[in-house]
Every structure is written in structure tokens, then in C-alpha cells.
Amino acid sequence: MNVNVGLRPLRIAAHVEFVSLIVMLANLATVHLAPVSSLMGPVHGCAYLFVVVATWRTEGARAAARVTALIPGVGGLLALRRLEREGSRQAVA
Secondary structure (H helix, E strand, O other), X not given: OOHHHHOHXXXXXXXXXXXXXXXXHHHHHOOOOHHHHHHHHHHXXXXXXXXXXXXXXXXXXXXXXXXXXXXXXXXXXXXXXXXXXXXXXXXHO
């Protein structure tokens, strides 16, 4: 199976998690609009939960990738990198 196709939902959720964190921090550092916080907070939380569950359910995911997914904000991107690296190693072997 192509690693990139199997990880597509995780890739999308990891990027949503990261971008939503950046938007929330930028909002906090600048104008602090309540509607932005009200929208991005739940988006970030849902994306974070999706990343954690998707990583833990990924077949062949090692413990390091699963624990990395628990880091808020960037954990999804780091776990995705680990999963892709592990997948490419399995494809070569």
C-alpha cells in the first residue's frame, strides 16, 4: 500500500491542527477577537483528537509515533513524519 494514500486524513488533520494553533496564537497576540477564539478553539481541539486517534489506529505505527502525536500543536506533523519514514523503510526492506 502506498504510504501517502493511507495517511491522507492524518496529513489533513495535522495541518489543520497546526494552522488553527497559529491562528489562535496570532489572534491572542494581536486583536484577540472573541469570535475567532470561539471558532478556532473547537477546530483545534477536534483536529488534535483526530490526529491522536488516527495515529494510534494506524497499522504498524510504533510507540514513538503514537507518543509524538500527543504533543499539542505540532505533534501531528511530527508523528506524520515518523510514520512516513517508517513506511518508507518498510517499503525498501
